[in-house]
Amino acid sequence: MALKRIILEMGTGNDLHGGDYTKAALRAVQDALHHSSLSFIRTLGLDIHKMQVEVTIGVQRPDQVDIEAVRKSLPYGVVTAKAVKGGLDVPEEGRHDRAVIASAAIAVRFDLP
DSSP: OOEEEHHHHHHHHSSSOOOOOHHHHEEEEEEEHHHHOOOHHHTTTTTGGGGGEEEEEEEEGGGGGGGHHHHHOSSSSSEEEEEEEEEEEEEEETSSSSSEEEEEEEEEEEEEE
C-alpha cells in the first residue's frame, strides 16, 4: 500500500485590519474546508482518523503564523501544517495598517493499494 492523494482543496482568507497572519491563515483553511465534501470516504468505508492531512499556508511572513492553531483547526485525520512565503500584504496608504491575504492548500492522503 502507498499514500495516495485523493483531494487537493484551496482556500483564501484575510485579516483586513491588524495584520494578523494566523487569523488570515485560519480563514483560508476554513474557506478550503467549506469547498469540499468528502462523502466518498464514508462510502468507501475508510477511517477518517487514519487520513493524512497536509496543510500549506502561504503568507508574506510565514514565521508569524501559529502553526499549531492551524493544525488544530482541522477536524479529522493526522494533520501536519507548514507556512511558506506567499499570499499578499496590502498596506493602507498613510496608516500603519495592512490587509493580510493568506492562501491555503489542503491535501488529503490515504494508504491505498
